[in-house]
Amino acid sequence: MRVSAVIFVLFFVMSGLDQSKGHQSDIEPRLPMVEPPLETTTQISEVSVQSAGPAIVTLSLPTYIYSGETFHLKGEMIFEGPNIFIGSIEFLDTISPLHVDENGIFEATLGIPVGHKSGEYEIQILVYGLGQKLFRTELVEVRTKPRTEDYIHRTEHMKAITSDSSSLNRELEIRHEYNREYLPVRIGPGQFILPVFGPISTQFGERRVYENGSYGNHHSGVDFAAKEGTSVISSSQGVVTYIGNLPIRGDSVVIDHGGGVLSGYHHLSQTLVSLGQEIMQGQEIGEVGNTGFSTGPHLHWEILLFGVPIDPIQWTTDLFVRQ
Numbered sequence: 321m322r323v324s325a326v327i328f329v330l331f332f333v334m335s336g337l338d339q340s341k342g343h344q345s346d347i348e349p350r351l352p353m354v355e356p357p358l359e360t361t362t363q364i365s366e367v368s369v370q371s372a373g374p375a376i377v378t379l380s381l382p383t384y385i386y387s388g389e390t391f392h393l394k395g396e397m398i399f400e401g402p403n404i405f406i407g408s409i410e411f412l413d414t415i416s417p418l419h420v421d422e423n424g425i426f427e428a429t430l431g432i433p434v435g436h437k438s439g440e441y442e443i444q445i446l447v448y449g450l451g452q453k454l455f456r457t458e459l460v461e462v463r464t465k466p467r468t469e470d471y472i473h474r475t476e477h478m479k480a481i482t483s484d485s486s487s488l489n490r491e492l493e494i495r496h497e498y499n500r501e502y503l504p505v506r507i508g509p510g511q512f513i514l515p516v517f518g519p520i521s522t523q524f525g526e527r528r529v530y531e532n533g534s535y536g537n538h539h540s541g542v543d544f545a546a547k548e549g550t551s552v553i554s555s556s557q558g559v560v561t562y563i564g565n566l567p568i569r570g571d572s573v574v575i576d577h578g579g580g581v582l583s584g585y586h587h588l589s590q591t592l593v594s595l596g597q598e599i600m601q602g603q604e605i606g607e608v609g610n611t612g613f614s615t616g617p618h619l620h621w622e623i624l625l626f627g628v629p630i631d632p633i634q635w636t637t638d639l640f641v642r643q
């Protein structure tokens with residue numbers, strides 16, 4: 321069964337604009353490592369088990385979160401008698417589901433758009449049960465992560481693509497369509513794998529600077545330089561939810577991993593799967609190409625969380641391994 325989510329999707333159409341550094345083997349200089357935020361747990365001691373309505377007794381959040389990154393919210397609520405709760409979280413104009421189990425343990429995975437301003441923002445937690453309702457607001461600090469610039473000298477063909485508003489709108493509409501629906505529950509392993517063998521040529525979040533000095537958007541994924549025809553594999557288990565051509569991202573495969581998580585594989589020369597096909601982690605789904613807005617063969621790889629592109633490399637670490 322598929323569900324529709326009421327989400328306010330933040331799109332970065334121009335962020336799909338790509339460039340590749342061909343077959344060069346050196347990797348973009350990396351930024352200094354930034355210390356991962358500490359996770360804190362709030363104990364709310366004054367709430368007793370005898371309270372009439374449901375109440376949150378523990379809530380775990382990072383102390384701060386970087387723009388473009390993903391984080392977990394976890395906690396426990398208490399309630400009287402048997403009940404079934406349905407929860408949601410509103411954060412940065414996006415409403416996403418909060419999973420609550422029969423023991424009152426709840427969790428959600430949330431992402432911050434890469435260009436989001438730093439500051440303190442509200443997270444609103446809402447849980448409905450049978451005749452019961454729980455509402456809680458927390459403040460979290462968003463910090464801007466420093467991003468490098470990515471210089472792109474556009475060919476006339478590439479300039480034509482970026483100045484064609486009908487193509488840009490078509491790309492936005494298609495992406496909006498495949499972000500509207502997703503499998504309700506996450507499937508497959510929590511930890512993703514890299515989709516291709518090759519050096520990273522453009523990191524997530526790099527700011528585009530064009531030959532005329534104008535700025536484009538932040539890069540919405542990670543680029544891997546690889547020869548045309550190199551195998552592209554699925555980062556995790558899922559179902560093919562889109563296959564086709566996008567004006568900017570070229571020939572593309574998008575896989576639904578459930579729970580609002582999609583992965584996209586773009587600029588392909590060949591697609592080797594069909595719409596609705598179930599895919600295992602590591603299964604070949606296409607071949608590296610140079611289709612769409614691209615200066616050479618490479619793979620543009622994205623992960624979207626409720627329509628928001630977030631840093632895919634973070635998902636290949638053990639941060640998202642289920643307990």
Ligand SMILES: [Zn+2]
Pocket residue numbers: 336337338339522539540541542543619620621
């Ligand atoms: Zn790219």
